[in-house]
Amino acid sequence: MSGGEFDFIERFFRPLAGEGARGLRDDAAVLALAEGRELVLSTDTLVEAVHFLPGDPAETVSQKLLRVSLSDCAAMGAVPRGYLLNVSRPSGFDDQWFASFSMGLAQDQAQYGVTLLGGDTTGTRGPLVLSLTILGEVEKGAAIGRIGARCGDAVWVTGTIGDAALGLQALLDNLPDPDGFLAGRYRLPRPRVGFPLARFASAAMDISDGLVQDAGHIASENGLCLEIEAQAVPRSPQALAAGERWQSLCLTGGDDYELLFTASPDCEVRIMEAAAETGIPVTRIGTVREGRGVVVRDPSGKAMTLDRKGWQHF
Amino acid sequence: MSGGEFDFIERFFRPLAGEGARGLRDDAAVLALAEGRELVLSTDTLVEAVHFLPGDPAETVSQKLLRVSLSDCAAMGAVPRGYLLNVSRPSGFDDQWFASFSMGLAQDQAQYGVTLLGGDTTGTRGPLVLSLTILGEVEKGAAIGRIGARCGDAVWVTGTIGDAALGLQALLDNLPDPDGFLAGRYRLPRPRVGFPLARFASAAMDISDGLVQDAGHIASENGLCLEIEAQAVPRSPQALAAGERWQSLCLTGGDDYELLFTASPDCEVRIMEAAAETGIPVTRIGTVREGRGVVVRDPSGKAMTLDRKGWQHF
Numbered sequence: 001m002s003g004g005e006f007d008f009i010e011r012f013f014r015p016l017a018g019e020g021a022r023g024l025r026d027d028a029a030v031l032a033l034a035e036g037r038e039l040v041l042s043t044d045t046l047v048e049a050v051h052f053l054p055g056d057p058a059e060t061v062s063q064k065l066l067r068v069s070l071s072d073c074a075a076m077g078a079v080p081r082g083y084l085l086n087v088s089r090p091s092g093f094d095d096q097w098f099a100s101f102s103m104g105l106a107q108d109q110a111q112y113g114v115t116l117l118g119g120d121t122t123g124t125r126g127p128l129v130l131s132l133t134i135l136g137e138v139e140k141g142a143a144i145g146r147i148g149a150r151c152g153d154a155v156w157v158t159g160t161i162g163d164a165a166l167g168l169q170a171l172l173d174n175l176p177d178p179d180g181f182l183a184g185r186y187r188l189p190r191p192r193v194g195f196p197l198a199r200f201a202s203a204a205m206d207i208s209d210g211l212v213q214d215a216g217h218i219a220s221e222n223g224l225c226l227e228i229e230a231q232a233v234p235r236s237p238q239a240l241a242a243g244e245r246w247q248s249l250c251l252t253g254g255d256d257y258e259l260l261f262t263a264s265p266d267c268e269v270r271i272m273e274a275a276a277e278t279g280i281p282v283t284r285i286g287t288v289r290e291g292r293g294v295v296v297r298d299p300s301g302k303a304m305t306l307d308r309k310g311w312q313h314f
Numbered sequence: 315m316s317g318g319e320f321d322f323i324e325r326f327f328r329p330l331a332g333e334g335a336r337g338l339r340d341d342a343a344v345l346a347l348a349e350g351r352e353l354v355l356s357t358d359t360l361v362e363a364v365h366f367l368p369g370d371p372a373e374t375v376s377q378k379l380l381r382v383s384l385s386d387c388a389a390m391g392a393v394p395r396g397y398l399l400n401v402s403r404p405s406g407f408d409d410q411w412f413a414s415f416s417m418g419l420a421q422d423q424a425q426y427g428v429t430l431l432g433g434d435t436t437g438t439r440g441p442l443v444l445s446l447t448i449l450g451e452v453e454k455g456a457a458i459g460r461i462g463a464r465c466g467d468a469v470w471v472t473g474t475i476g477d478a479a480l481g482l483q484a485l486l487d488n489l490p491d492p493d494g495f496l497a498g499r500y501r502l503p504r505p506r507v508g509f510p511l512a513r514f515a516s517a518a519m520d521i522s523d524g525l526v527q528d529a530g531h532i533a534s535e536n537g538l539c540l541e542i543e544a545q546a547v548p549r550s551p552q553a554l555a556a557g558e559r560w561q562s563l564c565l566t567g568g569d570d571y572e573l574l575f576t577a578s579p580d581c582e583v584r585i586m587e588a589a590a591e592t593g594i595p596v597t598r599i600g601t602v603r604e605g606r607g608v609v610v611r612d613p614s615g616k617a618m619t620l621d622r623k624g625w626q627h628f
Contacts, residue, residue, distance in 0.1 A: 025535060026459040027386040027519055028356035028450070033347060041431060042342035043447065045400045047438045072341040086359045086400070086445040117355060124361045126440020131400040133357065133447045136342070145340040205341055221339060 005121055011095070012102040018082060018115020029117040031081065033137055040078035040136040040143055044068045048090075048127035058097045059104025060187050061130070066108050068208070069134035071191035071257040075206035077144040077198035078136030080112060085119035086131040093128055112193050142198040149203040149222040149262040155286040156271065158192050158259045160236040161211050165253020166246055175246070181238045189257035195280050197261055200270045204261035210252045212306060214260055215294045225291030226262075231299050234283040251296060252306050262288055319435055325409070326416040332396060332429020343431040345395065347451055354450040354457055356386035362404075362441035372411045373418025374501050375444070380422050382522070383448035384505035385571040389520035391458040391511035392450030394426060399433035400445040407442055426507050456512040463517040463536040463576040469600040470585065472506050472573040474550040475525050479567020480560055489560070495552045503571035509594050511575055514584045518575035524566040526620060528574055529608045539605030540576075545613050548597040565610060566620050576602055 009024060017024050020031045033039060044065065048054055052061045066083065073080045089098075109115055117135065167186030170177035177183050197204050203222065207214045211233065215226040228251075235250055263271060268284075275282045296304045323338060331338050334345045347353060358379065362368055366375045380397065387394045403412075423429055431449065481500030484491035491497050511518050517536065521528045525547065529540045542565075549564055577585060582598075589596045610618045 022459055025461070027389040028354045028392070028448075028457075030352055030354055030390070030452070030457045032352040032454060035349060038344055038346040039353065039449075040342045040344055041398060041449070043398045043400055043432060043434050043445075045402055045434045045436045045443075045445070047402050047436050047440075049439060050437055075341040076344070078342070084355060084357045084447055086357055088359055088361050088443050118357060120357050120359045120445070122359045122361050123364060124441060124443065125363060126361075126443070127438060129359075129402050129438065129440070129443040131357075131359070131434070131445040133398055134342075135353075135355070138344070140346060143342070143344045145336055147339075 008121060012098045013085070013116060013119065016102060016105055016109060016116035018117070020082060021115065021117045024118060029084070031117065031135060036140055037137045038140045038143070040073055040076045040138050041133065042069050042072035043131060043133040045129065045131040047129050054092070058100035062101040062104040063108050063188055065130050065132045066105060067189040067191045067257065069132050070112055070193050071189055071206040071208070073134050073136040074192045074195060075204050075259055076136070076138065077142060077196070077201065077204065078138040080114045080134055080136045080193060082115050082117040082135050084117050084133040087119065087121045088124040088129040089121060090124050090126065090128055138198065144197045144201045144204040146203055146205050146218050146221040149218055149224060149288050150264070151224060151288055151290055152265065153202050153262040153288040154265050154268070154284050155215070155226055155228060155288060156261050156263060156282050156284050157207070157211070157234065158195060158280050158282050160234045160239065161207070161256055161258060162239050162250020162253055163236050164255035165249050166239055166242055169249070175242055179238070181236065186255060189255065191257055192259045192280055194278050195259060196274050197259065199274060200263045200267035201261040202263055204259060207256040207258050207260050208254060210254045211256065211260065212252050212294050212296060218260065218262065219293050225289045226286060226294045227289050228286035228294060228296045230296050230304055232283065232285045248306050322435060326412045327399070327430060327433065330416060330419055330423060330430035332431070334396060335429065335431045338432060343398070345431065345449060350454055351451045352454045352457070354387055354390045354392035354452050355447065356383050357445060357447040358382045359443065359445045361443050368406070372414035376415040376418040377422050377502055379444050379446045380419060381503040381505045381571065383446050384426055384507050385503055385520040385522070387448050387450040388506045388509060389518050389573055390450070390452065391456060391515065391518065392452040394428045394448055394450040394507060396429050396431040396449050398431050398447040401433065401435045402438040402443040403435060404438050404440065404442055452512065458511045458515045458518040460517055460519050460532050460535040463532055463538060463602050464578070465538060465602055465604055466579065467516050467576040467602040468579050468582070468598050469529070469540055469542065469602060470575050470577060470596050470598050471521070471525070471548065472509060472594050472596050474548045474553065475521070475570055475572060476553050476564020476567055477550050478569035479563050480553055480556055483563070489556055491552070493552070495550065500569055503569065505571055506573045506594055508592050509573060510588050511573065513588060514577045514581035515575040516577055518573060521570040521572050521574050522568060524568045525570065525574065526566050526608050526610060532574065532576065533607050539603045540600060540608045541603050542600035542608065542610045544610050544618060546597065546599045562620050
């Protein structure tokens with residue numbers, strides 16, 4: 001590690017380090033779990049010009065990076081504890097950029113109750129590449145995955161669906177967005193940290209690649225069909241104001257970072273209590289049936305044909 | 315996640331997934347620790363053209379990536395459990411390359427007793443960027459860090475020092491390397507997994523940036539001086555055959571991935587027992603003294619002046 005790298009870490013990352021990080025001075029971080037708990041781990045990479053633009057505000061880039069992983073953690077029903085960060089830094093990103101990057105992380109650390117545990121920084125001649133690994137904890141055996149949905153389970157989502165996809169269209173000037181709400185939803189996920197999925201969910205994931213495509217993952221992992229009523233899928237007032245021609249994009253567009261979960265119909269009261277406790281709105285949007293794949297029904301009960309299934313990574 | 319990304323993961327990474335990875339099908343991996351144990355975490359990034367060359371054999375790139383982290387884990391006295399992998403893949407690295415990459419990991423997984431827990435793959439227009447996060451475990455409170463060295467402690471290293479730095483010179487045709495031993499030491503670290511540092515070490519780290527520079531980290535973290543006897547620093551027969559003019563490079567060159575640790579003089583028997591048990595050679599190279607920094611003494615007791623302190627990252 002050179003003087004330059006030390007100084008870079010000292011200025012921008014040491015202030016983010018928390019318990020277990022050993023001041024970022026050791027070869028590794030150390031994390032203890034309370035008895036009866038187990039660890040949940042997820043990692044994500046953002047690449048400049050693929051997942052964000054060089055001109056995007058640095059603090060939203062860092063917050064998006066952290067929040068995408070927090071969302072994965074929330075989807076497993078886990079409480080986030082801390083994170084590791086890998087930065088491959090081209091010379092074009094200066095100290096001012098990283099000061100904002102670090103400030104964004106500091107704000108989100110306070111909001112979501114996590115701290116930096118460790119990381120690695122390297123130079124690169126290519127684009128800025130950022131990887132973040134989140135560590136969360138959950139009661140032993142209580143992690144919720146994509147497998148576990150049963151025939152007859154209700155299908156639920158948190159929040160509203162499609163805002164981020166419309167936000168991207170607004171940023172491309174294809175759609176008005178007078179209050180900037182839609183663009184904001186695209187720019188910065190709002191991970192559903194704290195939603196107590198473990199109390200009732202039979203299967204869960206976060207919606208990152210579009211509701212229909214992600215529902216398809218739960219369907220295929222369980223060898224069942226997820227039947228979704230298009231009219232039941234919650235849309236924000238702003239998304240509704242955009243008009244019905246955008247409905248299909250709301251169902252298939254990416255970047256929602258809401259939770260999609262299945263639960264026995266008996267759990268409705270518990271789910272509503274969880275929503276009231278956490279202030280996170282939930283909506284029942286369909287049912288798990290025998291069959292394969294995802295069927296989206298219009299109000300007449302007819303299966304809808306959708307243009308695209310979701311976001312393609314590469 | 316697109317069909318292409320699914321297929322990429324299915325072919326090259328699913329076969330590496332182990333317990334807790336949930337088949338790489340969930341938003342996160344889950345890892346349980348036995349009671350009384352805690353987690354040790356370390357992460358490293360390798361960037362094409364910075365840390366490896368596009369023409370390097372893919373299986374040694376992946377093994378180097380894993381072994382560098384295994385070495386960090388070993389330096390904390392921890393037993394490795396599993397790892398997460400982030401790949402930012404440019405189009406120039408084809409499936410054949412990743413087949414070898416994956417094969418290298420499979421071999422090392424068997425050798426070191428770890429499995430893949432999860433990861434993320436993205437496209438990039440820049441160089442290949444690889445990040446690996448290792449998870450290990452250690453008895454609660456038993457992790458060894460850089461802090462803890464005491465005045466009067468002996469300074470020890472495992473293995474031989476300087477082979478990798480000479481190996482790079484051999485690859486640059488500055489040095490003969492008839493049996494390829496030195497180049498092999500440069501290409502592929504041999505992490506000292508299983509060396510029971512927790513039984514005796516007061517402070518430890520792995521030597522990645524050169525013995526003198528890394529000894530300097532232990533010195534500064536403890537506000538003490540590490541006095542090293544140059545003649546005591548173990549060199550391989552091949553390094554000795556290169557001649558005395560390479561001694562300084564052996565002391566300051568990087569990529570050894572041997573362990574550097576301090577221990578009370580009382581611990582010598584225990585250290586020798588550990589060496590015998592694990593087959594990992596150890597050598598006492600010096601003493602912790604009052605003062606600051608690192609002093610390397612020649613056989614006459616004179617402090618040596620060394621050209622460079624170690625490898626500079628950026």
